[in-house]
Amino acid sequence: MVTLYGVTRSRASRNIWLMNELGQPYEQVPVIQAYRLANPEAPDAPLNTRSPSFLAVNPNGHIPSMKDGDLVLNESLAINLYLARKFGGPLAPANLAEEGEVAMWTLWAATEAEPHAIQILYHRLMKQGDERKPELADAAVVALRQPFQVLNDALAANGHLVGGRFTVADINVAEVIRYASPAPELFEAAPHVKAWLAACQARPAFKAMMDKRNAEPA
Numbered sequence: 001m002v003t004l005y006g007v008t009r010s011r012a013s014r015n016i017w018l019m020n021e022l023g024q025p026y027e028q029v030p031v032i033q034a035y036r037l038a039n040p041e042a043p044d045a046p047l048n049t050r051s052p053s054f055l056a057v058n059p060n061g062h063i064p065s066m067k068d069g070d071l072v073l074n075e076s077l078a079i080n081l082y083l084a085r086k087f088g089g090p091l092a093p094a095n096l097a098e099e100g101e102v103a104m105w106t107l108w109a110a111t112e113a114e115p116h117a118i119q120i121l122y123h124r125l126m127k128q129g130d131e132r133k134p135e136l137a138d139a140a141v142v143a144l145r146q147p148f149q150v151l152n153d154a155l156a157a158n159g160h161l162v163g164g165r166f167t168v169a170d171i172n173v174a175e176v177i178r179y180a181s182p183a184p185e186l187f188e189a190a191p192h193v194k195a196w197l198a199a200c201q202a203r204p205a206f207k208a209m210m211d212k213r214n215a216e217p218a
Contacts, residue, residue: 001025001026001027002019002024002026002027002066002067002068002083003026003027003028003029003066003067003068004016004019004026004027004028004029004064004065004066004079005028005029005031005054005057005058005063005064005065005066005067006028006029006030006031006063006064006065007030007031007032007033007063007216008209008212008213008216009213009216009218010033010063010064011063011064011076011175012028012063012064012076013175013209013213014064014076014077014079014080014171014172014175015064015066015076015079015080015083016028016209016212017171017175017205017206017209018080018083018084018091018168018171019083020204020205020206020208020209021091021171021203021205022083022084022087022089022091024083024087029047030046030047031047031048031049031051031054031063031065032046032047032048032049033048033049033063034048034049034050034061036048049061049062049063057072058072058074060074062074064076064079065079066079066082066083068082068086077106077109077110077172080106080168080171080172081102081103081106081168081172083168084102084167084168090165090166090167091166091167091168091171092167092168093162093163093167094163098162098163098167101161101162101163101169102162102167102168102169105161105162105169105172105173106168106169106172106173108147108150108173109172109173109176109177110176112147112150113144113147113151113173113176113177113180114176114179116140116141116143116144116147116180117140117144117176117177117178117179117180118179119136119137119139119140120137120140120141120144120179120180120182120183121179121180121181121182122136122137123136123137123140124137124182124183125182137182137183140180140183141183141185141186144180144183144186145186145189148180148186148187148189148190148193149189149190151173151177151190151192151193152190152191152192152193153192155192155193155195155196156192159192159195159196159199160196161173166200166203170196170200171200174196174197174200174201177193177197178197178201
Protein backbone atom coordinates (compact mmCIF):
# COMPACT_ATOMS: atom_id res chain seq x y z
CA MET A 1 0.00 0.00 0.00
CA VAL A 2 1.16 3.54 -0.75
CA THR A 3 2.22 5.55 2.30
CA LEU A 4 1.90 9.34 2.25
CA TYR A 5 3.83 11.40 4.77
CA GLY A 6 2.34 14.76 5.70
CA VAL A 7 -0.73 16.48 7.08
CA THR A 8 -3.56 17.58 4.81
CA ARG A 9 -2.80 21.22 5.68
CA SER A 10 0.21 21.06 3.41
CA ARG A 11 1.01 20.27 -0.21
CA ALA A 12 0.05 16.69 0.67
CA SER A 13 -3.47 17.91 -0.12
CA ARG A 14 -2.62 17.39 -3.80
CA ASN A 15 -1.79 13.75 -3.28
CA ILE A 16 -4.77 13.07 -1.06
CA TRP A 17 -7.13 14.62 -3.61
CA LEU A 18 -5.65 12.42 -6.33
CA MET A 19 -5.92 9.25 -4.25
CA ASN A 20 -9.54 10.14 -3.49
CA GLU A 21 -10.19 10.48 -7.23
CA LEU A 22 -8.55 7.13 -7.87
CA GLY A 23 -10.46 5.42 -5.05
CA GLN A 24 -7.21 3.87 -3.87
CA PRO A 25 -6.53 3.02 -0.21
CA TYR A 26 -3.38 4.51 1.29
CA GLU A 27 -1.72 5.00 4.64
CA GLN A 28 -1.19 8.55 5.86
CA VAL A 29 1.57 9.29 8.36
CA PRO A 30 0.72 12.71 9.85
CA VAL A 31 4.03 14.55 9.72
CA ILE A 32 3.55 18.20 10.73
CA GLN A 33 5.67 21.14 9.56
CA ALA A 34 8.40 21.95 12.11
CA TYR A 35 7.74 25.69 11.86
CA ARG A 36 4.28 25.15 13.37
CA LEU A 37 5.80 23.89 16.63
CA ALA A 38 7.40 25.93 19.41
CA ASN A 39 10.16 23.33 19.80
CA PRO A 40 10.15 20.66 17.11
CA GLU A 41 13.10 18.92 18.76
CA ALA A 42 11.45 18.55 22.17
CA PRO A 43 11.19 14.95 23.40
CA ASP A 44 7.40 15.15 23.40
CA ALA A 45 7.09 16.94 20.04
CA PRO A 46 4.80 15.27 17.50
CA LEU A 47 6.30 13.74 14.39
CA ASN A 48 7.47 16.67 12.30
CA THR A 49 9.69 17.61 9.38
CA ARG A 50 12.77 17.83 11.64
CA SER A 51 12.18 14.48 13.35
CA PRO A 52 15.06 12.07 12.67
CA SER A 53 12.66 9.31 11.64
CA PHE A 54 11.14 11.55 8.95
CA LEU A 55 14.49 12.93 7.81
CA ALA A 56 15.44 9.31 7.13
CA VAL A 57 12.58 9.30 4.59
CA ASN A 58 13.15 12.79 3.17
CA PRO A 59 16.45 14.44 4.10
CA ASN A 60 15.15 17.69 2.59
CA GLY A 61 12.85 17.98 5.59
CA HIS A 62 9.69 18.85 3.65
CA ILE A 63 6.28 17.27 3.22
CA PRO A 64 4.83 15.42 1.48
CA SER A 65 6.84 12.32 0.79
CA MET A 66 5.65 8.95 -0.48
CA LYS A 67 6.74 5.34 -0.12
CA ASP A 68 5.57 2.62 -2.47
CA GLY A 69 7.47 -0.54 -1.65
CA ASP A 70 11.15 0.35 -1.97
CA LEU A 71 10.44 3.53 -3.93
CA VAL A 72 10.60 6.85 -2.08
CA LEU A 73 9.48 10.03 -3.83
CA ASN A 74 9.46 13.61 -2.63
CA GLU A 75 7.84 16.69 -4.23
CA SER A 76 4.04 16.67 -4.30
CA LEU A 77 3.60 17.28 -8.02
CA ALA A 78 6.02 14.51 -8.98
CA ILE A 79 4.27 12.15 -6.57
CA ASN A 80 0.98 12.83 -8.35
CA LEU A 81 2.50 12.13 -11.76
CA TYR A 82 3.75 8.78 -10.46
CA LEU A 83 0.47 7.83 -8.78
CA ALA A 84 -1.57 8.67 -11.87
CA ARG A 85 0.68 6.51 -14.02
CA LYS A 86 0.75 3.67 -11.50
CA PHE A 87 -3.01 3.35 -11.11
CA GLY A 88 -3.95 4.39 -14.65
CA GLY A 89 -7.45 5.28 -15.73
CA PRO A 90 -8.65 8.54 -17.29
CA LEU A 91 -6.59 10.70 -14.90
CA ALA A 92 -3.36 9.34 -16.40
CA PRO A 93 -1.84 10.30 -19.76
CA ALA A 94 -3.29 8.16 -22.54
CA ASN A 95 -0.19 8.34 -24.75
CA LEU A 96 3.24 9.91 -25.06
CA ALA A 97 1.88 13.23 -26.31
CA GLU A 98 -0.45 13.54 -23.33
CA GLU A 99 2.39 12.58 -21.00
CA GLY A 100 4.37 15.49 -22.36
CA GLU A 101 1.42 17.86 -21.93
CA VAL A 102 0.79 16.72 -18.36
CA ALA A 103 4.46 17.26 -17.51
CA MET A 104 4.41 20.66 -19.23
CA TRP A 105 1.44 21.93 -17.24
CA THR A 106 2.82 20.52 -14.00
CA LEU A 107 6.12 22.32 -14.50
CA TRP A 108 4.24 25.44 -15.60
CA ALA A 109 2.35 25.42 -12.32
CA ALA A 110 5.54 25.02 -10.31
CA THR A 111 7.52 27.71 -12.12
CA GLU A 112 5.10 30.24 -13.60
CA ALA A 113 2.34 30.24 -11.00
CA GLU A 114 3.25 28.88 -7.57
CA PRO A 115 6.07 31.30 -6.62
CA HIS A 116 3.62 34.20 -7.03
CA ALA A 117 0.44 32.48 -5.83
CA ILE A 118 2.05 31.53 -2.52
CA GLN A 119 2.86 35.19 -1.88
CA ILE A 120 -0.81 36.05 -2.28
CA LEU A 121 -1.78 33.29 0.14
CA TYR A 122 0.79 34.31 2.74
CA HIS A 123 0.35 38.05 2.61
CA ARG A 124 -3.42 38.28 2.21
CA LEU A 125 -4.46 35.42 4.49
CA MET A 126 -1.85 35.36 7.24
CA LYS A 127 -3.33 35.54 10.73
CA GLN A 128 -3.52 38.93 12.38
CA GLY A 129 -0.30 39.65 14.23
CA ASP A 130 1.86 37.94 11.66
CA GLU A 131 4.04 40.07 9.42
CA ARG A 132 1.80 40.65 6.45
CA LYS A 133 3.39 42.53 3.60
CA PRO A 134 0.55 43.65 1.31
CA GLU A 135 3.00 45.02 -1.22
CA LEU A 136 4.35 41.52 -1.85
CA ALA A 137 0.84 40.22 -2.51
CA ASP A 138 0.10 43.14 -4.82
CA ALA A 139 3.30 42.49 -6.78
CA ALA A 140 2.39 38.83 -7.07
CA VAL A 141 -1.01 39.74 -8.51
CA VAL A 142 0.69 41.82 -11.18
CA ALA A 143 3.11 38.97 -11.94
CA LEU A 144 0.27 36.45 -12.28
CA ARG A 145 -1.84 38.41 -14.74
CA GLN A 146 -0.01 37.06 -17.78
CA PRO A 147 0.15 33.41 -16.57
CA PHE A 148 -3.56 33.60 -15.76
CA GLN A 149 -4.23 34.74 -19.31
CA VAL A 150 -2.18 31.82 -20.66
CA LEU A 151 -4.20 29.41 -18.53
CA ASN A 152 -7.47 31.11 -19.45
CA ASP A 153 -6.72 30.74 -23.17
CA ALA A 154 -5.79 27.07 -22.73
CA LEU A 155 -9.05 26.34 -20.92
CA ALA A 156 -11.24 28.27 -23.35
CA ALA A 157 -11.55 25.37 -25.82
CA ASN A 158 -13.01 22.63 -23.61
CA GLY A 159 -12.47 23.49 -19.95
CA HIS A 160 -9.62 21.04 -19.35
CA LEU A 161 -5.87 21.08 -19.85
CA VAL A 162 -5.11 17.71 -21.48
CA GLY A 163 -7.11 15.37 -23.68
CA GLY A 164 -10.44 17.16 -23.28
CA ARG A 165 -11.03 15.48 -19.90
CA PHE A 166 -10.20 15.88 -16.22
CA THR A 167 -6.66 14.57 -15.58
CA VAL A 168 -3.83 14.76 -13.07
CA ALA A 169 -2.78 17.95 -14.86
CA ASP A 170 -5.98 19.64 -13.67
CA ILE A 171 -5.32 18.53 -10.08
CA ASN A 172 -1.71 19.70 -10.09
CA VAL A 173 -2.50 23.09 -11.60
CA ALA A 174 -5.73 23.65 -9.64
CA GLU A 175 -4.02 23.07 -6.30
CA VAL A 176 -1.43 25.70 -7.18
CA ILE A 177 -3.98 28.18 -8.51
CA ARG A 178 -6.01 27.74 -5.31
CA TYR A 179 -3.30 29.68 -3.49
CA ALA A 180 -4.24 32.76 -5.52
CA SER A 181 -7.88 32.66 -4.37
CA PRO A 182 -7.42 35.70 -2.06
CA ALA A 183 -6.94 37.75 -5.26
CA PRO A 184 -10.43 37.62 -6.84
CA GLU A 185 -9.41 40.29 -9.33
CA LEU A 186 -7.25 37.69 -11.12
CA PHE A 187 -10.21 35.35 -11.55
CA GLU A 188 -12.60 38.07 -12.67
CA ALA A 189 -10.18 38.88 -15.49
CA ALA A 190 -9.89 35.18 -16.43
CA PRO A 191 -13.45 33.75 -16.51
CA HIS A 192 -12.42 30.36 -17.91
CA VAL A 193 -9.96 29.92 -15.03
CA LYS A 194 -12.65 30.90 -12.54
CA ALA A 195 -15.16 28.42 -13.97
CA TRP A 196 -12.57 25.64 -14.25
CA LEU A 197 -11.38 26.02 -10.66
CA ALA A 198 -14.98 26.01 -9.42
CA ALA A 199 -15.66 22.81 -11.37
CA CYS A 200 -12.51 21.16 -10.02
CA GLN A 201 -13.42 22.09 -6.47
CA ALA A 202 -16.98 20.84 -6.90
CA ARG A 203 -15.71 17.29 -7.38
CA PRO A 204 -16.53 14.92 -4.48
CA ALA A 205 -12.88 13.86 -4.17
CA PHE A 206 -11.76 17.46 -3.67
CA LYS A 207 -14.53 18.11 -1.13
CA ALA A 208 -13.52 15.00 0.82
CA MET A 209 -9.93 16.20 0.92
CA MET A 210 -11.01 19.66 2.13
CA ASP A 211 -13.23 18.15 4.81
CA LYS A 212 -10.23 16.22 6.07
CA ARG A 213 -8.06 19.33 5.86
CA ASN A 214 -10.56 21.47 7.75
CA ALA A 215 -10.78 18.85 10.50
CA GLU A 216 -7.06 19.19 11.22
CA PRO A 217 -5.74 21.78 13.70
CA ALA A 218 -5.03 25.10 11.98
